[in-house]
Amino acid sequence: MSRDDAREDTTVRRCLASGERAEKETLVRFVLAPDGRVVPDLAERLPGRGAWVSAWREAVDQVVANGLFARGFKTRALADADLGDTVERLLATRVMDTLSLARRAGEAVTGYEKCRAMLARGDAVLLHARDGSMDGLKKLAGVAGEQAIRLFDSTELGAPFGRGEAVHVALTPGGLADRIKTECSRLAGFRSLAVGGKEGR
Structure with a gap:
């Protein structure tokens, strides 16, 4: 072999x-x-x-x-x-747990200006809340290229930051960001919005 x-x-x-x-x-x-x-x-x-x-x-x-x-x-x-629902819930939890690690490591930020600054510095990953403003998404997605991910509500994105809600989250390139992208790619098969804001299956 x-x-x-x-x-x-x-x-x-x-x-x-x-x-x-x-x-x-x-x-x-x-x-x-x-x-x-x-x-x-x-x-x-x-x-x-x-x-x-x-x-x-x-x-x-x-x-x-x-x-x-x-x-x-x-x-x-x-x-x-309802096994599919269980998989969706567990995948979402894995993403949020990894996002919490990224926040504690200083590799994830929230807020429009902080996200814009991080995206402008390099190939960062952008997560945008499904219930967030499309205007804000278009502005940040223009900086993030194809890395905008819309799979979570603002309340979900806010939890890892100890906030009631968060509309924009950006991550620096690296192992944690790669892990989140991989899990989001799998989660997209169970949720209605996928990477880039396109409709999933």
């Missing part, structure tokens, strides 16, 4: 819904709890056999409706009908 083949073997998995192989960062891993219930393993750290599904609500719903988890785990598997 070549080095490239070995790398692909560790970073690529087959989606239980489509049967197609894809990068792990575009999929969601599920495992079986001791009671036989299917649970998401977003950090990919839980023990046991994993089943992978594309990070789209429709894919998760399809696997649940057609009982495909039993095929993936090769045993009886109990999956809640």
Whole structure:
């Protein structure tokens, strides 16, 4: 096996819904709890056999409706009908937890002027509240290029900063920003607005 083949073997998995192989960062891993219930393993750290599904609500719903988890785990598997909602909630929590880390590390700011200044300095990442002003989004998105992400309400964005709400959040380039972009890409499959303010599935 070549080095490239070995790398692909560790970073690529087959989606239980489509049967197609894809990068792990575009999929969601599920495992079986001791009671036989299917649970998401977003950090990919839980023990046991994993089943992978594309990070789209429709894919998760399809696997649940057609009982495909039993095929993936090769045993009886109990999956809640609202499993897609659970994945969405957990992904959103992971983004907010990472945003809190970025704030404490001085890598995330909120407020129009602070965000504009950070975006003007380089390839920063912009998060804009779904219920925020489109005028403000257009002005900042012009500075951020294609990095504007609209997946959260202002109350969600405000929480990591100890505020009731926040409309604009900017992050400096780096590991935490990359982690947030990856998780937001997965979350976009479960929420109605995606990167750049475009409608998701």
